[in-house]
Amino acid sequence: MSDIRIFSYLPNPRVWKSLIAADFCGVEVEVVGDRPPNLGKWLWDFDARELPDSERTDDSSHARTGRRGFSGTLYKTDKFMKAHPYGTVPAAFSPDGEIGVFESNSILRAxxxxxxQDHGLYGRTEFEASRVDSFLDAGLVFGREAQVYLLGLNDITAETHARMAAAYEFYVSGIDEALKHQDYVATNELTIADIAYVCDTGQFLRERRSEEALLKNGFKAISLGFEDDYPRAYRHLTSLAARPEFANHLGRLLEGV
Ligand SMILES: N[C@@H](CCC(=O)N[C@@H](CS)C(=O)NCC(=O)O)C(=O)O
Known part of the structure; x- marks a missing residue:
């Protein structure tokens, strides 16, 4: 039996946070899911499974309307909604399926x-753990703005672009500043704050691949000056991403960065 089960669309950088951490600290994470367009065919549950056509009907008791990132009908069980009141993925469960943990940073903590094992991934003292939390919380606004921005890249508005630029500048400048004083984001050791930073920022940098769509609407990619504007944050990202525990999951996420 695994230590944690995660249901999600795949691949998903939010899931990689936990998989990378698991590789560093010897935890068994079971991942169940499918490519994003196929998740509408799945029953969202601890025992998630692909539904046959005959069970995917609008009058199904599991049918619900997608709210964030998914349009159309999704099939979520009542038990799934009890464990995951926001109805989102990645959706993690305790080994018996009774406790749901949502939000990728919380799944990372779990x-x-x-x-x-004796690891420093959540800091070595209560205060260090709180400092790790500080960075995870600071990243939440960045993560939320990036979700809206990346999902709408082909049809971006000036307001979305400006909000994204501000959230990016705030989050990454804090990371760059922190790295002036210590070797890793939160302490002098690798912690889950570094792992969340690499996954969230790596995912955001994908905007560079959509430069054409952005330019068509009169916008520039926000992260174009990343290397020069935030040199410490950039070096930290690329050196961590090269470590096997990261590289095994990130794959080609940072290609060309
Ligand atoms: N901040 C959350 C984001 C989770 C989220 O918003 N997931 C979306 C897909 S990107 C979802 O599950 N939507 C379900 C729906 O549309 O009903 C995290 O980091 O886990």
Whole structure:
């Protein structure tokens, strides 16, 4: 039996946060899911499974309308909604399926808490753990703006672009500043704040691949000056991404960065 089960669309950088951490601290994470367009065919549940056509009907008791990132009908069980009141993926579960953990940063925390090994991934003291939390929380606004921005890249408005630029500048400048004083984001050791930083920022940098669509609407990619504007943050991202525990999951996410 695994320590944690995660249901999600795949691949998903939010899931990689936990998988990378698990590789560093010896936790077994089971991942169940499918490519994004196929997740509408799945029953969202601890025992998630692909539904046959005959069970995918609008009068199904599981049918619900997608709210964020998914349009159309999704099939979520009542038990799934009890465990995951916001109805989102990645959706993590305790091994018996009774406790739902949502929000990728919380799933990341649950992963390292499940470890029996002596690791510093959540800091070494209560205060260090709180400092790790500070960075995870600071990243939430960035993550939310990036979600809206990346989903709407082909049809971006000036307001969305400006909000994204501000959230990016705020989050990444803090990371760059922190790295003036210590080797890693939160402490002098690798923590889950570094892992969340690499996955969230790496995902955001994908905007550069959509430069053409942005230019068509009169916008520039926000992260174009990343290397020069935030040199410490850039070097930290690329050196962590090269480590096997990261590279095994990130794959080609940072290609060309
Ligand atoms: N901040 C959340 C984001 C989760 C989220 O918004 N997931 C969306 C897909 S990107 C979802 O599950 N939507 C379900 C729906 O549309 O009903 C995290 O980091 O886990």
């Amino acid at each position: 992963t390292v808490r499940a470890s029996m």
